[in-house]
Amino acid sequence: MSLHLIIGDKLYSSWSLRAALALDLTGASYTEELIKLNQPDTRERLLKHSPTGKVPLLKTSLEEIER
Ligand SMILES: N[C@@H](CCC(=O)N[C@@H](CS)C(=O)NCC(=O)O)C(=O)O
Numbered sequence: 001m002s003l004h005l006i007i008g009d010k011l012y013s014s015w016s017l018r019a020a021l022a023l024d025l026t027g028a029s030y031t032e033e034l035i036k037l038n039q040p041d042t043r044e045r046l047l048k049h050s051p052t053g054k055v056p057l058l059k060t061s062l063e064e065i066e067r
Pocket of ligand 1: 008012013015037043046053054055
């Protein structure tokens, strides 16, 4: 199963940091995509992935998980 984690800056977004840490600890391989927060295009970029416009978002080959 493929795992693609979309996050914001880990320095500002503890939600993103927690998701990345949790995935790292599982040892699973995954790809990571950073969307810089507080930029003019942040909202537009987030909405391309997530209807809530929030990160983190984990896309798997089966489903998408927001937490
Ligand atoms: N998933 C959490 C919140 C996640 C969240 O608030 N993420 C922030 C970054 S920490 C976000 O995506 N903000 C969008 C933005 O800054 O435009 C929840 O639903 O309670």
